[in-house]
Amino acid sequence: MTRRTLFAALGAAGASTLLAACGSADDGAAADGKGSWAFTDDRDRTARSDGTPRNLVAYVGAAAALHDLGVDCKGVFGPTKLKNGKPDIQAGDLDVDKVTVIGNAWGEFSIEKYASLQPDLLITTMNESPVLWYVPEESVKKVEALAPSIGILTAKSSLTGVIDRFAELAESLGADLQSKRVKDAEARFRKASQALRRAAREASAKGSGLRVMAVSAQADLLYVGAPDYFTDLRYYQDHGVRLVKPDNPAANGVFAELSWENADKYPADVILLDRRTGNLQPDELKASKPTWAKLPAVRAGQVVPWQNEARFSHAGYAPLIESLTEALQQAKKVT
Numbered sequence: 001m002t003r004r005t006l007f008a009a010l011g012a013a014g015a016s017t018l019l020a021a022c023g024s025a026d027d028g029a030a031a032d033g034k035g036s037w038a039f040t041d042d043r044d045r046t047a048r049s050d051g052t053p054r055n056l057v058a059y060v061g062a063a064a065a066l067h068d069l070g071v072d073c074k075g076v077f078g079p080t081k082l083k084n085g086k087p088d089i090q091a092g093d094l095d096v097d098k099v100t101v102i103g104n105a106w107g108e109f110s111i112e113k114y115a116s117l118q119p120d121l122l123i124t125t126m127n128e129s130p131v132l133w134y135v136p137e138e139s140v141k142k143v144e145a146l147a148p149s150i151g152i153l154t155a156k157s158s159l160t161g162v163i164d165r166f167a168e169l170a171e172s173l174g175a176d177l178q179s180k181r182v183k184d185a186e187a188r189f190r191k192a193s194q195a196l197r198r199a200a201r202e203a204s205a206k207g208s209g210l211r212v213m214a215v216s217a218q219a220d221l222l223y224v225g226a227p228d229y230f231t232d233l234r235y236y237q238d239h240g241v242r243l244v245k246p247d248n249p250a251a252n253g254v255f256a257e258l259s260w261e262n263a264d265k266y267p268a269d270v271i272l273l274d275r276r277t278g279n280l281q282p283d284e285l286k287a288s289k290p291t292w293a294k295l296p297a298v299r300a301g302q303v304v305p306w307q308n309e310a311r312f313s314h315a316g317y318a319p320l321i322e323s324l325t326e327a328l329q330q331a332k333k334v335t
Contacts, residue, residue, distance in 0.1 A: 039150060039172050042157075042165070043130040047148035052174055053120035057102065059134050062123045062152065062166070064092030064311035069170035069182060075117045077103040078134045079277055089275055092311040109136050111143070119147040123169070125312075127155040154312065159235040162312045182314075189314035192321040193239060199328040200240030207333035212236075212324075213244040213268035214306055216255065217280040217292070222263050223255035225272075230308055232317070236324065244268055263291040267335035270327055271297045272306035296334040302327065 037053060040046045057075035058066065066073060079088040080101045087096045102113040114122075122143060125133045132151050135143055143149065152165050171177050203210040214225035214233055226249040227233040237243055244266045246256030258265055273282065282303060285292040292298055304327045310316050 037172065039169060041150040042126065042153035043151050045130075045151075047121060047150050049120060049148065052172075053148075055118055055120045056173070057114060057117055057119045057122050057147075059124035060088070060090050060094070061092075061309055061311050062125055063099070064090070064094050065163075065166045065313040065316060066123070066170050066173070066175075067092065067094055068185065068311065068313035068315040069167060069177070070175040070179060071170045071173050073099060073123075075100040075102050075114065075119070077101070077109055080104050082277065088277055089307065090277075090309055090311075092316055103134070106134065107136055109134070109139055109143070111139060111146075114143065115146055122147055122149040124149070124151055125154045126151040129153055152312075154231055155229065157231060159231050159312075159317065162231060163314060163317070166312050185313065185315035185318065188318040189321070192318045192325065196236070196241070196321050196325045196328075197239045199325045200236075200242075203328045203331070204240065204242065206331075209242050210269040210328060210331055210333060211242050211244055211267060211335065212270045212272060212328075213266055213297075214272040214274075214308070216274035216276075216308075217285055217289075218278075219280065219288075220260075222258045222260060222292075223274075224249075224258060224266060225255055225308070226253050229254050232308060232310065232320070241324070241328070260289055260291050263289070264295060268295070268297050269300075269334050270302045270304060270331050271295070272304050272324070275305045275307055276309060300332060300334045302331045302334065 036048060036050050038046055038048045056066075056071070056073040057077070058073045060076045060078040060080045063073040063076045076094070076099045079090045080094075080099070081091075081096050081104055082088055087094065100113060100117060102117075103109040124135060127133060130151065132140065132149060150169065152162065152169070154162050157165075167177055176182070214227070214230070216223040216225070224244065224246040225233060227237055227243040227245060229249075233243055246266060249256040275281070280288070286298075297303060304323055307320055310320055
């Protein structure tokens with residue numbers, strides 16, 4: 001896939017320990033119990049080291065998920081900082097001023113900066129195995145020569161399955177999954193999911209049922225997400241949310257492309273609008289796209305932010321589920 005297609009789809013030695021929640025300072029506290037560390041990723045490849053990896057470099061979404069679990073990374077790549085220096089939405093709760101950014105956009109990955117961090121491990125996600133997300137194809141060999149890598153498959157996995165995989169990885173790196181912070185986030189996620197199921201059931205009784213459409217908006221086209229591709233949308237469907245399924249999605253089944261003249265092709269009562277950097281947001285759309293302003297859900301104020309590259313943790317997803325639940329509870333049938 002090209003970056004354009006995928007973007008529409010989605011989206012030196014360390015002197016100090018950067019694992020915020022390691023239960024032990026002993027590098028021999030390992031996954032295999034033999035004084036060494038090992039973790040098998042979703043490419044069925046096993047990364048190994050003599051002790052628990054300390055200098056971690058990760059795709060920003062992976063780093064944000066690990067941070068929620070108590071594991072901090074030394075370096076990150078991917079959308080981390082906006083032009084004004086503030087955190088990109090994909091950075092989650094990371095303190096972006098305390099990490100080394102080795103690439104802030106698609107195609108950016110400084111091998112020199114990466115090497116200077118003396119990495120023990122590189123961590124990222126995958127839409128398609130074995131392609132490591134945001135690692136430039138031409139740089140893969142150089143990157144993997146410097147440190148082992150781990151890829152966690154997200155696009156074709158269940159939401160809870162991906163969250164569990166990040167938890168397994170974090171635990172192997174020293175995280176305490178029984179900490180109050182982690183357990184509270186898990187409880188909030190489960191409560192939010194139960195509330196979503198109830199809200200979806202109530203939404204189905206409003207008229208002929210509320211329809212929800214997930215979109216990414218760019219200057220030339222409106223992209224309508226195919227629910228079966230996106231990990232979060234499948235989860236919402238499984239909880240009873242009625243999502244619009246576009247005809248003939250392009251780009252490996254990710255999105256259907258609509259000209260702005262045809263933005264009203266699919267009736268929707270609630271719209272999930274992609275919040276990622278580079279996509280048009282509500283104020284921009286109302287000012288520049290008359291057909292957007294005329295959509296029933298837009299006129300009714302029933303537009304909800306969509307983070308389709310949210311961090312895969314209970315802390316990351318609970319607020320998003322709560323937001324959708326509230327939208328369904330308040331929405332009226334407008335189509």
